[in-house]
Amino acid sequence: MIDQIEVPVEARAPIGAAKLELSEEVLASLHAVRVAQEAARVRARRQTMQTRLWFATSVAVLALVAVAVAPRVARWRHAHRPATTVALPSPAVSSEPAAAPTSPVRAEPVLAQAAGLSAPAPSPERSAPALAPVPAPTKAREGVVPAEGCDTALIRSAPWRLSPEACARAFDANPNDARLALAIAHAEHARGHLPDAAQWAKRALSLDANAAEAYVLIARADTHGGRPDDARAAYGRYLDLAPRGWHQAEARAALRRPRGTPDSSGAR
Numbered sequence: 503m504i505d506q507i508e509v510p511v512e513a514r515a516p517i518g519a520a521k522l523e524l525s526e527e528v529l530a531s532l533h534a535v536r537v538a539q540e541a542a543r544v545r546a547r548r549q550t551m552q553t554r555l556w557f558a559t560s561v562a563v564l565a566l567v568a569v570a571v572a573p574r575v576a577r578w579r580h581a582h583r584p585a586t587t588v589a590l591p592s593p594a595v596s597s598e599p600a601a602a603p604t605s606p607v608r609a610e611p612v613l614a615q616a617a618g619l620s621a622p623a624p625s626p627e628r629s630a631p632a633l634a635p636v637p638a639p640t641k642a643r644e645g646v647v648p649a650e651g652c653d654t655a656l657i658r659s660a661p662w663r664l665s666p667e668a669c670a671r672a673f674d675a676n677p678n679d680a681r682l683a684l685a686i687a688h689a690e691h692a693r694g695h696l697p698d699a700a701q702w703a704k705r706a707l708s709l710d711a712n713a714a715e716a717y718v719l720i721a722r723a724d725t726h727g728g729r730p731d732d733a734r735a736a737y738g739r740y741l742d743l744a745p746r747g748w749h750q751a752e753a754r755a756a757l758r759r760p761r762g763t764p765d766s767s768g769a770r
């Protein structure tokens with residue numbers, strides 16, 4: 503039988519006291535952890551509430567700014583909106599009687615274009631090729647109104663609108679008017695009657711030796727008739743009278759061609 507060693511009670515007391523003291527330290531540590539965790543949760547909730555409050559305040563401020571600025575923006579856009587309608591000027595009322603028309607030019611397309619509408623198609627008898635604007639007719643000499651279809655202002659701008667018959671009737675009434683004779687020459691030339699155009703051009707020169715354009719018509723008729731030397735002479739006389747005239751390029755080109763070379767420009 504093994505003898506048991508008996509331990510006195512006084513020897514076992516310090517061990518139990520150490521265990522008790524260790525448990526109190528652990529409990530204190532756990533309590534400190536719990537306090538720290540609770541403090542962290544409180545801070546997190548506080549920060550969350552502050553963030554939500556800041557966001558709600560920002561949204562409210564932006565909404566108030568938008569409500570306050572929207573009317574001003576609308577007024578600014580309305581003030582700077584481009585106008586979409588064009589006011590047509592009212593026709594001026596004049597007490598003077600209207601002047602008699604000197605050429606059969608219709609005003610409907612011009613009025614339709616001013617009103618922003620499509621112009622009606624011109625009638626066949628009045629249609630003409632679209633060229634430069636027709637200048638205002640010159641004042642009639644000695645109070646004579648130009649005959650219908652023979653406005654001498656159309657000699658350069660629209661000679662095809664001249665009527666040889668109307669110009670001939672006007673020339674019979676004014677046989678000393680070189681411009682009327684030149685108008686007949688241009689009207690005949692526009693219709694391809696080059697010999698007749700040359701005859702009327704010579705008649706215009708007999709009335710006015712400075713009618714330079716008459717030499718151009720004579721030169722074209724001579725070129726068409728196979729007389730290049732006579733054509734060169736006529737072009738030279740034109741350049742002598744009008745070195746900067748409307749037909750200077752045609753005349754200089756004809757003079758630069760060698761003698762005997764046919765004219766291939768087809769000037770009409």
